[in-house]
Amino acid sequence: MRVLIAGAGAIGSLFAAYLSNVVRVCMLGREWHIGEIRRRGSLIVLSPDGKVIREVKDVDLATSASEISGERYDFVMVTVKAYDTSSILRELEEGDVRGDCYVLMQNGMGNEEDALRVLGDVNLVRGITNHGAYIPEPGKVVHAGVGETVLGPVAGKHAKKKTLEFAEILKKASIDVQVDHNIQKLVWWKTVINAAINPLTAILKIRNGGVVVIEDVRFLAERIIDEAVEVARADGVDLGDVRSDVFRVAERTAKNMSSMLQDMMRGRRTEIDYINGAIVRKAERYGIDAPVNKAVWKLVKALEKRKELVELFI
């Protein structure tokens, strides 16, 4: 059994480390990270307090699809940011690197459509994970938080069977996993949680708790949620009392900085196009207004470009 990790950054390296105990893993990632693993001869997994939990020696490594041209994998696990889904899959196609099944282990909505546009008729599985990971320095990954992973079939004749097969592999690798045959509801749910917390915390540079305790921020979060719930309903998904869930998550993670705020602080592109942007695109398809989602989407896009714009005009 062979698994390709397409986009071995934080979450990809973490899964690579666990999976390498039970299957043959190849990590495809950037030179600064993969090169260091190559030089040292191992990928190191650290606990949040810096202790070495695992040293992974037996993995294949690649920094471009051309290095693994012609290879066939049982599963290709896609762990790039949502906006890089099309480009990495196109590179794999052009390099004649193929999988029997593709597993998108990412946040956001719209990446499944991107994947199917590039790959055509393939077995596609969606994964949502609550594990947390980050790369403190090249060649190392911190397992920052333990959580559940849920898998569900999206497309393809054998997607259901492949979902069960991949769940078994994750279980053998000691990853807590559930199978949900209606994964779209969970994808929507997670997207709404992110849509309400991420842009507001990123624009205002506040920690997650601010969404609960600052009345004006809470007001905006509620508008984002209400709009999204209406779009989800048009999309055939009843999200129930997701409003309470959002504020419960924001309270539980009150001291955390959202991933979008962290991306913004590092000057990195955010996943907003696949969160509020995806909600707005679906709203437009159904003829629904989603003005607050659109406003925060555009504000975050403007902030992403602020540095270069300031350099251009001021």
Ligand SMILES: NC(=O)c1ccc[n+]([C@@H]2O[C@H](COP(=O)([O-])OP(=O)(O)OC[C@H]3O[C@@H](n4cnc5c(N)ncnc54)[C@H](OP(=O)(O)O)[C@@H]3O)[C@@H](O)[C@H]2O)c1
């Ligand atoms: N980290 C977490 O704790 C966590 C938890 C749950 C879900 N997620 C989700 O998981 C996804 C990945 O997040 P992440 O934090 O792991 O991101 P990440 O650390 O940025 O990892 C993605 C890696 O893939 C690389 N990459 C992109 N295109 C590539 C290509 N064509 N060939 C080789 N490498 C390529 C990126 O390099 P460049 O940066 O140079 O493009 C980056 O190193 C996101 O959707 C995120 O929301 C993350």
